[in-house]
Amino acid sequence: MPAEFQTLKLHIQNNVALLTLNNPEKANAMTAAFWTELPQALAHIDQTPEARVVVLSGEGKHFTSGIDLQMLMGMKQSFDKFSCPARAREFLRLDILRLQEAFTAIERCRKPVIAAIHGACIGGGVDMVTACDMRYCTDDAFFVVKEIDLGMVADVGTLQRLPKIIPDGIAREMVYTGRKVSGQEAVRVGLANNSFADKEALMEGVMNIARNIAEKSPLSIRGTKEMLLYTREHSVDEGLNYIATWNAAMLFSNDIQEGLMAQMQKRTPKFED
Template identity: 55%
Template sequence: MEKFKTLEIVRASPGSAVFHLRLNRPSSRNALSLDSFAELPLALSSLDRNPDALVLVLSGAGHHFCSGIDLAALDSSPPPGDRGRAGERLRRHIKYLQDAVTAIERCRKPVIAAVHGACVGGGVDVATACDVRYCTEDAFFSVKEVDLAITADLGTLQRLPSIVGYGNAMELALTGRRVSGSEAKELGLVSRVFGSKRELDDGVRVIAEAIASKSPMAVTGTKAVLLKSRDMSIDQGLDYVATWNSAMLLSDDLTEAISAHTQKRKPVFAKL
C-alpha cells in the first residue's frame, strides 16, 4: 500500500473490495494542505487502477472530517511583477486545487463520504464531490468561505445546488451558517444520519460492502452516467446511456447476474 504524508489508505478487511481513504492530519483537524492537494489525486488514481478496490470510503482521522483549507495554502499576498501575470498564476493555482477535488469524481469507483465532527469550507468541497454522503448526529457543515472574504472556488458552488437545491445552496453559501447533521439530512446533503462515530463506521461498512457485491460494470457505469447526465438534457442523457450500454451491457456480469438469480445464489463477478 502506498504511503502518503496527509492521507492513509486501508483495506476494510482482508479480501474486502472496500477501501478506506482517510484524511490523516488529525492534529490540524484534517485541514487540506498543499501536500493534501498533491496527494489526493495520486491516491484516488492508485485506487482507481487497483482491481481489488470497488468502493471507496472517504473519512477523516481523529475527531473531525475536515476543517477546510490550511491557511498556508491560501497565501493571498500578491506575487511581485506584472499584475496580469500574477493573476494568471493565481488562476492556475486555483485550477490546480480544483483538479485535486474533481479527482474524486474522476475516479471510476463510487466514493462514499463518512462525515463526523467538522466539515467546513474545503471539507464541503470534498464531501460534495463524493457520490454519497453519510454523517453522525454531531457532525456539522459550513460553507465558510464567505466569512474569510473569499468566494468558494473548489466546487461547492457548482455541486451543492444539485444536491440540496438552488435556494438552499444560495442561503448556505451567503450566510456561512452551521448546519447540523439532522438538518443536513433534511436538506438532502446526506442520505442518512448515524447516532455515533461507531454506528457511522458500521453502517457505512454494510452499505459499501453491499455496493461492492454488485456488478462492477453496472456500478461504475451508473456513476459515470449519472455524472454525465447532470450536465445534459434528458434527451442527451438518454442518448448517452444508450451508447454506454451498447458498449458495456453485454459483459459476462450480465450472464452471471441472470444465472445467479435463476439458481438462487449470490453472483460472483470478475474484478474490474
C-alpha cells in the same frame, strides 16, 4: 501503490478502499501536500481492480477544518512575488484550477466514493464532499461554507455542486450566511443520506453500504456512475442516447451472464474485479 502519504491513509480490504484524512493534529486541515496526494490516491484506487468502492473519512475529532490557512497565506505570498500583475493573476488562476482538480478527481474516479463525516466539515470540506457520490454523517456533525466569513468566494466546487444536491434556497442561505448546518438538518435538506448517533455507528453503517455496493457487478457500478455524471449536465434525450451507445458496447458482459445464472440458481453472484 503510491509512496507513503503525509495527509492520507489508504487501506483496501474486501473490495472496499478506506481512504482516511490523516492530519488529526490540525483537524485534518488541507495542507499543500493534501492537494497533491488526494488525486494520486484516487487515481491509484481507480486503477486497482479489487477496489470497487471508496469510503472517505477522517481521523481524530473532526472530518476536516478545510483549507489550511498557512497554505492560503503561502499562496498570497507567491502571488505578491510577481512584478507583473497579469502574470500574478495567471499564476493564481492556474493554482485555483489545480486545487479544483483535486476534488474533480473524486468524480473522475470510476468507483463510487462515500463520505463518512463526523464533527466539523468546514470550507474545503464542503467542496470535497459535494463531489462524492453519497454523504453520511453523525448527528453532531456540522457543515459550514466558511469562505464567506473569510471575505472570499468559494472556488473549488461548493457553488457549482451544492445547488445540484440540495434546494437552491437552502444552498444560497448556506453560502451567503456561512451558518452551521447540523447533521440532522443535512439529512432533512438532502445534503446527507442519513445520520448516525456517533462515529462508530456511522462507520458501521457506511461500511455496510460499501460492502453492499462491492458485491454488485463492478462493470455495472462504473457504468452507472458514468451515466449519473453525464445526466447531471445533459438533457434526458442526450442521456438516453448515451446509455444506448454505452450498453451497445457493454451490455453482454461476463457480469450479466453471471447475474442471470445466479438469479436462476438462487445464489449470490460472484463477479470478477
